[in-house]
Amino acid sequence: MTEPTAPSxxxxxxxxxxxxxxxxxxQLERGDVALDASIALYERGAKLKKRCEDELKRAEEKVASLTLDASGTPVATQALDAG
Structure with missing residues (x-):
């Protein structure tokens, strides 16, 4: 049986x-991973960190583009993408 591949x-x-x-x-903090595996984990971790940072930035920009009208309803101050 093969291991499922990690999602992109x-x-x-x-x-x-x-x-x-x-x-x-x-896993890296425990230090119980071989050197080659540690390097691969570090590289994946760097990609994961960037993904999280990018998603947070996108969310912050979306929130920043909203304001509230007089009744407290959110109103977009600029066009938001559909994503």
């Missing part, structure tokens, strides 16, 4: 990337 970092949600990043950090 670019396809992960913020929550998926964060969970995997926590797992990667835990």
């Amino acid at each position: 970092v670019e396809e992960m949600s913020f929550e998926q990337a964060m969970r995997e990043l926590e797992t990667v950090v835990g």
